[in-house]
Amino acid sequence: MKRRSASPNDHCAPGSSGLVVRGHGRHYLVEAADGTRVLCHPRGKKSEAVVGDRVRWAPSGDEGVIEALEPRRNLLYRQDEWRSKSFAANVDQLLVLVAVEPVFSESLLSRALVAAAEAGMEARIGLNKTDLPAVQAARQRLAPYRAMGVPVFEWSLTTAMETALAELRPWLQGKSTVVLGPSGTGKSTLTNGLVPDAQAQVGSISEALNSGRHTTTHTQWYWIEPGTGWLDSPGFQTFGIQHVVPAHLASLMPDLASALEAPCRFANCTHRQEPGCSVRAAVANGSIHENRYRIYLELFEELSRPPHYG
Ligand SMILES: Nc1nc2c(ncn2[C@@H]2O[C@H](COP(=O)(O)OP(=O)(O)OP(=O)(O)O)[C@@H](O)[C@H]2O)c(=O)[nH]1
Numbered sequence: 522m523k524r525r526s527a528s529p530n531d532h533c534a535p536g537s538s539g540l541v542v543r544g545h546g547r548h549y550l551v552e553a554a555d556g557t558r559v560l561c562h563p564r565g566k567k568s569e570a571v572v573g574d575r576v577r578w579a580p581s582g583d584e585g586v587i588e589a590l591e592p593r594r595n596l597l598y599r600q601d602e603w604r605s606k607s608f609a610a611n612v613d614q615l616l617v618l619v620a621v622e623p624v625f626s627e628s629l630l631s632r633a634l635v636a637a638a639e640a641g642m643e644a645r646i647g648l649n650k651t652d653l654p655a656v657q658a659a660r661q662r663l664a665p666y667r668a669m670g671v672p673v674f675e676w677s678l679t680t681a682m683e684t685a686l687a688e689l690r691p692w693l694q695g696k697s698t699v700v701l702g703p704s705g706t707g708k709s710t711l712t713n714g715l716v717p718d719a720q721a722q723v724g725s726i727s728e729a730l731n732s733g734r735h736t737t738t739h740t741q742w743y744w745i746e747p748g749t750g751w752l753d754s755p756g757f758q759t760f761g762i763q764h765v766v767p768a769h770l771a772s773l774m775p776d777l778a779s780a781l782e783a784p785c786r787f788a789n790c791t792h793r794q795e796p797g798c799s800v801r802a803a804v805a806n807g808s809i810h811e812n813r814y815r816i817y818l819e820l821f822e823e824l825s826r827p828p829h830y831g
């Protein structure tokens with residue numbers, strides 16, 4: 522039998538431990554302890570595993586069967602028209618990659634940061650394409666995020682890739698990091714810089730599952746080096762935060778949370794129109810940017826709506 526490191530669940534579940542590195546509907550690519558990647562299908566009808574999940578799997582001919590999911594540390598969600606869908610598990614950190622062009626949506630950026638805070642993940646922002654003339658405007662829009670303590674990297678990946686990699690690598694070291702961002706911000710460019718053998722890691726099985734398309738359509742786990750994971754995800758249009766309780770929203774937005782160190786008059790204040798509200802006072806004196814407060818109101822309203830079913 523191959524040697525592998527013991528997992529805490531080794532004694533209580535059948536099969537070997539593996540890491541889901543890619544998922545396509547009911548097809549999963551699972552990386553075994555020895556690094557080989559096996560096409561697996563879930564036992565039973567439900568396919569709940571997502572990239573980053575640790576699973577127990579057993580060989581079945583050339584392929585494998587997923588017997589069980591191991592407990593998750595955290596979970597990130599993507600939003601489609603009707604509902605939240607989970608898409609990555611057990612990730613340590615989030616890099617939101619935006620660019621000088623196309624102009625990024627602050628609402629999406631804020632959603633991603635709320636989702637990371639809710640999942641207990643550290644988040645940073647990467648501003649790419651700083652070679653373009655609109656760079657000052659982009660910097661200005663990011664100022665409130667820097668001020669609330671989110672570190673912002675600034676890069677021009679096409680003209681100075683090595684500088685960007687040298688800045689980014691120490692933060693990535695020994696962790697698993699997911700990169701998210703709208704389409705066209707440079708995620709694939711960055712992945713190719715960080716993971717020179719990315720194509721080889723994707724491998725022929727994934728290529729076949731992806732039916733020859735070249736854009737990133739599914740989240741994919743890469744290894745930058747052993748122990749340092751990198752998850753590239755398709756460009757998002759919207760981001761799922763439906764699982765956040767509206768009353769917790771302000772505590773997941775650092776600029777609002779710091780205003781709340783001086784509590785509002787009412788303990789159950791929603792920070793919309795109540796008198797004696799610390800958040801509204803901070804908006805009035807400029808310590809919370811009005812864009813951020815507008816996003817809070819938009820998210821609060823959205824989270825308070827009853828879910829609709831499609
Ligand atoms: N000017 C400029 N263009 C860049 C830079 N980085 C990437 N690009 C260009 O931006 C375009 C999009 O880059 P991609 O890496 O494909 O972006 P992506 O985020 O992977 O896009 P999706 O696959 O649609 O999610 C390409 O034409 C890149 O050459 C940069 O630093 N400056």
Ligand SMILES: [Zn+2]
Nearest residue numbers: 785790792798
């Ligand atoms: Zn309040």
